[in-house]
Amino acid sequence: MLTSEIELNESSAYDLLSFILEQMSGKYNVIVDMDDAAYTHPATIESDGLEFQDFSTSSTGLNKPQAPPPPPLLPETATSSNSNSGVGKPIWSVDYYATFFDVDTTQVVERCLKSMYPVGDFAADTLQNQPDLYGPFWIATSVVFAVFVCSSLAGSLAAYIAGKSHIYDFRLLSFAVIVIYMYAFLCPALVWASTKYFGCQPSLLEIINYYGYGLTIWIPVSSKRQQKIWERERQQVENKKRNANSYVNQAPFRYCERNFKSRVPPPDFTHVIDFSNLPGNHTKENLESIVPIKLSRNLSELSDLFGDHSCQDAYILKHVPGLIIIPNAFTPKAQRHLIKQCLSVYPRPPNTSNLDTHYIVPASGIWPLYEAQERGELTPDDPEFYVPKKAHVDDDDGTYSDSEDEKKQETQVTCSSCTQITACSDDFKPIVDEPKPDPPPAPGVPLLPPSELVRKMRWITLGYQYHWPTKTYHLDRRYPFPKDIAELSKAVVYAVENIGYDNGEGQAWLNKYKGDDFNAEAGVINYYQYRDTLMGHVDRSELNMDAPLVSLRYI
Structure with missing residues (x-):
């Protein structure tokens, strides 16, 4: 030094x-x-x-x-740090609040979890004297979203179950925003003011964190409310279906129809029998009602249209006398051939379809137009692209649905006796002599390309034409019956000759109708889209009730 x-x-x-x-x-x-x-x-x-x-x-x-x-230097708390960081910055600026959102995601998740499981001192142990605004703001926003979405979804499901239309009410969103944000931010301000009045020390940010993170539990609770509403509506619909007084036409057919068309709750398939999966998971009652039998003759020997495989197995149901079920009667190749015939050949005039009421169907049918459109050979610029309508109107604003034919045909019954008695009534008698006018075309049907029009086809009548309004036949309109369908039907009638059962307990049935006496004269081909159904009905329009009714199904 x-x-x-x-x-x-x-x-x-x-x-x-x-x-x-x-x-x-x-x-x-x-x-x-x-x-x-x-x-x-x-x-x-x-x-x-x-x-x-x-x-x-x-x-x-x-x-x-x-x-x-x-x-x-001694460590400073986040509260004092946040307070100091905002010094000199206006309260309406973004920089003033930026530090309150500077928090790690893991901290926010931990605080959310501990708010639902409160243990210890939340301020000291969880917040660690470092409150934030990130969690309270986004949790409150998430609760608003969850409450509004779940409430709207629950309302739409309830309307869907009840078969009513649902209109979304966005006033619920405004109501949720006001209530939840007032709870998350206004209530803490009032509590903080009261603590200052009584001389307590918690800061405003800490109280906001108490209320904000406390809203976390309402996010799963709001979705739980939706499940409760759904379950309540399901129970109400189920009780309504079982109550005969709920409907004016609670007939057995209608009850079964509502059951199988129900989406919520799902249909009850307890009494449905799947013959391709026996014994499967069928109930004991269903299995006891089935009687396996052998056909009198092999179907493949009676007609080549069934294919080249042997088919002699069939079933009878004890509780439905006269019903004979022959599963897997056709080979895949035979099915494809008959399906092609049903799409391209049988819909041609003079056979009548549901489209003939509204459109002028060409002589070759609609299927050739559909194939040409699929190959690119037919475009909207071609004059034959659109099948002309029977009703020429300037205004096409009217609406038209696939079920409009049946609705009009059910209501436009000209005879006075049919207005009071339906085809399912015991007093129903077929009308033979009175005139049976065709239903008029609907003016609101649109012009459709072949690819859409072919999917509008619902039925085709063969042989004697059927009059849907009166549920009877046009005896003066008999067209040639397709040979393939006639051959198949006659082969089935031959195969079920002398078929029956006897359980030894007084329950017995035997088919005595002879195949030589059967001649196919009338038929209906039904086309089903994915959501189409056919209502169960009573067939009282046949003049000969002893002749069997043959039903063929292709999938």
Whole structure:
């Protein structure tokens, strides 16, 4: 250490100050004031309590003693840090609130979980005196979204179950925003004001965190409410289906139809028998009602249209006398041939389809137009692209649905007797002599390309044409019956000759109808889209009720 003796007097005060500054600007950087009492001694550097300490490294390479590091600063809380960070920034600026959203995602998740499982001091253990606005804001927003979406979804499902239309009410969104944000931010402000009144210490941010993170539990609760509404509506619909007074036409057929068309709750298939999966998971009652039998003759021997495989297995149901079920009667190749005939040959005039009421179907049918469109040979610019309508109107704003034919045919019954008695009534009698006008075309049917029009086909009548409004036949409209269908039907009638059962308990049935007496004269081909159904019905229009009714199904 370098020391120097300097005499202090009034004239040398300036020189002393200059010397000190000169030394500090060189290799000295600290001045230590030793003691005020030392100034009573002769004016020397040592006696005056002034020392120059050298902290730089000398040219000789000797290490000089280093000054000790400054003491560590005490950690500040986030509350004070956030408060200090907002100093000098206007409260309406984004920078003022930016620090309150500077929080890690894991911390937010932990706080959400601990808010649903409160253990210990939430402020000290979970918040750690570092409240934020990120969690309360987004949790409240998520609750608003969950409540509105789940409420709207529950309402739409309830309307769907009840068969009603649903209109979304966006006023519920405004109501949810007002209620939830008032709870998340206005209530904490009121609580904070009351704590200040009573002299308590929690900050406003901490109280906002209590309320904000406390809303986490309402996110799963809102979805649970939807399930409860759905279950309640399901129970109401189920009870309504079972109550005969709920419908004006709660007949057995209607009850079964509503059951199998039901979506919520799902249809009850308890009494449905799958003959391709026996015994499967069928109930004991269903299995006991089935009687396996052998056909009198092999179908493949009676007609080549069934294919080249043997088919003699059939079933009878004890509780439905006269019903004989022959599963898997056709080979896949035979099915494809008959399906092609049903699409391309049988719909041709003079056979009548549901489209003939509204469109002028060409002599070749609609299927050739569909094939040409699929191959790209028929475009909208071609004059034959659209099948002309029977009703030419300027305004096509009217609506038309596939069920419009049946609705009109059910209501446009000309005879007075049919307006009171339906085909399912015991007093129903077929009308033979009275005129049976065709239903008029609907003016609102649109012009459709062949690819769409072919999917609108629902039925085709063969042989004697059927009059749907009166549920009887046009005896004056008999067209040639397709030979393939006639051959198949006659083969089935031959195969079921003398088929029956006798369980020895008084339940017996035997088919005595002879195949030689059967002649196919009338038939209906039904086409089903994915959502189409055929209602169960009673067939009272047949003049000969002893002849069997043959039903063929292709899938």
